[in-house]
Amino acid sequence: QKEVEQNxxxxxxxxxxxxxxxxxxxxxxxxxFFWYRQYSGKSPELIMSIYSNGDKEDGxxxxxxxxxxxxxxxxxxxxxxxxxxxxxxxxxxQGAQKLVFGQGTRLTINP
Amino acid sequence: xxxxSQSPSNKVTEKGKDVELxxxxxxxxxxxxxxxxxxxxxxxxxxxxQGNSAPDKSGLPSDRFSAExxxxxxxxxxxxxxxxxxxxxxxCASSVPDRHEKLFFGSGTQLSVL
Numbered sequence: 001q002k003e004v005e006q007n008x009x010x011x012x013x014x015x016x017x018x019x020x021x022x023x024x025x026x027x028x029x030x031x032x033f034f035w036y037r038q039y040s041g042k043s044p045e046l047i048m049s050i051y052s053n054g055d056k057e058d059g060x061x062x063x064x065x066x067x068x069x070x071x072x073x074x075x076x077x078x079x080x081x082x083x084x085x086x087x088x089x090x091x092x093x094q095g096a097q098k099l100v101f102g103q104g105t106r107l108t109i110n111p
Numbered sequence: 112x113x114x115x116s117q118s119p120s121n122k123v124t125e126k127g128k129d130v131e132l133x134x135x136x137x138x139x140x141x142x143x144x145x146x147x148x149x150x151x152x153x154x155x156x157x158x159x160x161q162g163n164s165a166p167d168k169s170g171l172p173s174d175r176f177s178a179e180x181x182x183x184x185x186x187x188x189x190x191x192x193x194x195x196x197x198x199x200x201x202x203c204a205s206s207v208p209d210r211h212e213k214l215f216f217g218s219g220t221q222l223s224v225l
Contacts, residue, residue: 006153034212043202043216044154088153090212097211098144098167103153 001026004091006102014110019076021105023089026070029100033065033072036088038104044088048074079109113137115217117203123223124193132188132220134203141183142206144214149199157201160186162208193224 006023013019025033032051036044050056050063050072064073072091076083089102116135124130136143145157156170160180171177175193180186190197200221204214 008151032212043218044214045216046213049212092212096167097142097161098156098159099212099214100156101146101154
């Protein structure tokens with residue numbers, strides 16, 4: 001099993017709806033998780049981080065961590081066409097500083 | 112500079128040639144990472160530098176790949192005897208000492224091996 005796994009999509013969501021992106025992880029990662037957004041042809045940028053069980057909200061974005069089930073989610077409320085991008089889940093490896101990334105989920109918000 | 116700078120932005124080379132990719136991190140960022148991203152794929156970790164510590168080379172795919180960094184300055188990634196499967200975007204990122212998860216990425220080098 002890869003350290004971090006995502007459904008590569010594509011995921012299509014109508015404008016204004018909630019987009020839900022999921023990521024599962026293995027025992028080889030630590031309890032620090034991150035969501036990066038990558039627009040087409042651009043570099044990734046950090047949008048959310050979560051370290052403890054439960055939800056963390058930032059504007060229209062909510063990150064959810066469920067340690068028992070080993071998954072992390074990103075919810076985007078009132079999704080906008082500008083949210084169309086690839087979303088990468090990342091985590092730190094146990095005992096290391098490096099970040100490992102999932103393969104990314106391509107999200108398209110349809111007007 | 113204001114951000115992470117990578118050069119060249121595009122590189123087309125013939126199979127078997129050596130290439131050198133350059134990354135200039137944000138000033139004061141002691142951590143520097145190289146990742147590879149194949150078309151439509153996620154980021155594949157290659158190597159990590161932290162200050163003057165020994166680098167974490169665990170992601171380098173073969174001995175054709177090597178990277179150097181002097182202190183907290185510029186890093187170069189060298190690929191010897193390039194193969195077609197080396198074609199990808201090579202991304203460099205840097206971070207401050209206590210915020211390793213907040214990576215600032217350069218715009219990448221698109222490498223095409225013909």
